[in-house]
Amino acid sequence: MAKTIVQEFTKGLWAEIPPFRLVLGLCPTLAVTKTVENGVGMGIATTFVLVCSNILISLLRNVIPKNVRIACFIVVIATFVIVVELVMQAFAYPLFLKLGIFIPLIVVNCIVLGRAEAFAAKNGVVSSFADGLGIGIGFTLSLTALSLFREVFGSGTFTVPITSVSIQLFGPSFQPFNFLVEAPGAFVCLGLMLCIMNMLGKK
Amino acid sequence: MREMIRLFVVVLVFSCVSGGLLAVVRSGTQERIEYQQLKFVKGPTIKQIMEGCSNDPLSDRFKIMDGDNERSFFVGEFDGKRSVVAFESFGKGFGGNIGVIVAINVETDKIVGIGVTTHSETPGLGSRAKSEPDLSSQFKGLPIKEPFKVTADGGKIDAISGATMTSRGVCGAVVVSAGIYERLKNEILKKIKT
Numbered sequence: 533m534a535k536t537i538v539q540e541f542t543k544g545l546w547a548e549i550p551p552f553r554l555v556l557g558l559c560p561t562l563a564v565t566k567t568v569e570n571g572v573g574m575g576i577a578t579t580f581v582l583v584c585s586n587i588l589i590s591l592l593r594n595v596i597p598k599n600v601r602i603a604c605f606i607v608v609i610a611t612f613v614i615v616v617e618l619v620m621q622a623f624a625y626p627l628f629l630k631l632g633i634f635i636p637l638i639v640v641n642c643i644v645l646g647r648a649e650a651f652a653a654k655n656g657v658v659s660s661f662a663d664g665l666g667i668g669i670g671f672t673l674s675l676t677a678l679s680l681f682r683e684v685f686g687s688g689t690f691t692v693p694i695t696s697v698s699i700q701l702f703g704p705s706f707q708p709f710n711f712l713v714e715a716p717g718a719f720v721c722l723g724l725m726l727c728i729m730n731m732l733g734k735k
Numbered sequence: 736m737r738e739m740i741r742l743f744v745v746v747l748v749f750s751c752v753s754g755g756l757l758a759v760v761r762s763g764t765q766e767r768i769e770y771q772q773l774k775f776v777k778g779p780t781i782k783q784i785m786e787g788c789s790n791d792p793l794s795d796r797f798k799i800m801d802g803d804n805e806r807s808f809f810v811g812e813f814d815g816k817r818s819v820v821a822f823e824s825f826g827k828g829f830g831g832n833i834g835v836i837v838a839i840n841v842e843t844d845k846i847v848g849i850g851v852t853t854h855s856e857t858p859g860l861g862s863r864a865k866s867e868p869d870l871s872s873q874f875k876g877l878p879i880k881e882p883f884k885v886t887a888d889g890g891k892i893d894a895i896s897g898a899t900m901t902s903r904g905v906c907g908a909v910v911v912s913a914g915i916y917e918r919l920k921n922e923i924l925k926k927i928k929t
Contacts, residue, residue: 595745596745597738597741597742597745599742600742600745600746603746603749604745604746604749607746607749607750607753608749608753610753611753611756611757614757614760615756615757615760618760618761618764618768619760619764621764621768621771621772622764622767622768622771623767623771625768625771625772625774625775626775629775
């Protein structure tokens, strides 16, 4: 059962990539992937929380009593989420305005709690770090892919992350496919991507 | 029983450490967050009113207690003189409060400019108070003691057509500003020098 550190890291990128393989954390996935910038920002924020909480929970796994573990995990996760929220307000205020409520909601993101409960609470610090980083980067990649698809076809633009520069990809005659930008469109996109992933994964 | 106490202590320690850490992060980022909020919410309006000033009004600001409220004042430097002060006040519009920033020259007591920051007015009608300069430019250069009213109420300000309520709200906010300015003028003069 013992996997190497590299395997713990890479499994998050394909074999257990959230939210496609690990079908968790769908709420932020559907809500924020309207533009690439939002998707990447959300991914990075979640990755940070995931890595930090995984490390800390793994360090404290022998201190935390079994009966109150969920409460302790949530306290740890919530702390890091607020740190992210404050830092984002201080350094990336426009992004904070766009992501809004979904930053505090990382607390209840099942991926973060799921990794804490299923992995960090049972494994050493280094592999927990690798696991958190892998899953986090996997989540960021998924969000980027989903938001790229939705933004390009839904509104015909591409927002460069960090700079917030929006580029019109098609000519003025382009009719935006508005459905994709709306919430049901997100579901359809997610479903299609899941389908593609499953087809690729099947041998 | 001992087990219970242990559980209690662990959760307590977790919460305390978490609270302490957050307090540190908060106090470390507070100033920057405040600046960012100003920059993205009020910043564009302040910049527009204080066009041509030689300092950064957003960082060049001070606070004065007005009764129980703390008010922020932004200083504009023109021709090497720190002569303009801008601050926000609110008036009742058609859809709720309208935030208006009024910039006043403290030497002449005249309005340098006004601008709408936040509002929830009807898009296309009342929202023009913010997007178009027709209304706000009328205030430029008027003495702050003027009783600002729209023409329908016997005043001098031409209301935006279809948005009399909004225009009244903006006038009201400027009147409120005049009151604040009167009340705090001594303190403003003291602080603006430093």
